[in-house]
Amino acid sequence: MALTAISLLYDHSGQQEQIPIKVTVTNKFANTKVSYPTAVTVGMPMFGVLNKLKDTNNSFTFTYSINKCFGIYLESVNGLAGSTENHTYWELLFPQSFAGIGCYQPKKNENFIMNFTTWD
Ligand SMILES: *[C@@H]1O[C@H](CO)[C@@H](O)[C@H](O)[C@H]1NC(C)=O
Ligand SMILES: *[C@@H]1O[C@H](CO)[C@@H](O)[C@H](O)[C@H]1NC(C)=O
Numbered sequence: 001m002a003l004t005a006i007s008l009l010y011d012h013s014g015q016q017e018q019i020p021i022k023v024t025v026t027n028k029f030a031n032t033k034v035s036y037p038t039a040v041t042v043g044m045p046m047f048g049v050l051n052k053l054k055d056t057n058n059s060f061t062f063t064y065s066i067n068k069c070f071g072i073y074l075e076s077v078n079g080l081a082g083s084t085e086n087h088t089y090w091e092l093l094f095p096q097s098f099a100g101i102g103c104y105q106p107k108k109n110e111n112f113i114m115n116f117t118t119w120d
């Protein structure tokens, strides 16, 4: 049983399977939209994907804080932070169900959108 589970994660060459996905950063106030195509290991949560992207592409960066109850909270993307004063935040558009970046595992060819937006 354990062997079956492992063989799903590794391809025939013994490498961990990589799948293409895209991370898109949009901000309609600044009229910007940048997509970062990347390849990720199957099963890697979004948090790991974002860290890997940050390490491999110096035009992408993000900061976060850890909330004791709610987990990882995204604070800023590419130098721009949400603010309570301006009622702005980074809306995360998960391709499937709502999930946190700490546990969402992207599937092949998914586009993960980070959208700078406002609340009323
Ligand atoms: C970083 O991402 C941008 C936007 O997708 C792309 O134009 C650029 O080539 C990437 N740089 C590297 C080093 O991959
Ligand atoms: C609020 O928005 C203004 C105008 O876009 C900006 O100059 C200011 O830095 C923002 N405040 C914060 C705390 O982000």
Ligand SMILES: *[C@@H]1O[C@H](CO)[C@@H](O)[C@H](O)[C@H]1NC(C)=O
Pocket: 026, 028, 093, 113, 115, 116, 117, 118
């Ligand atoms: C991003 O947020 C703006 C509002 O600020 C909204 O109009 C737009 O539909 C959002 N983009 C996506 C892809 O949901």
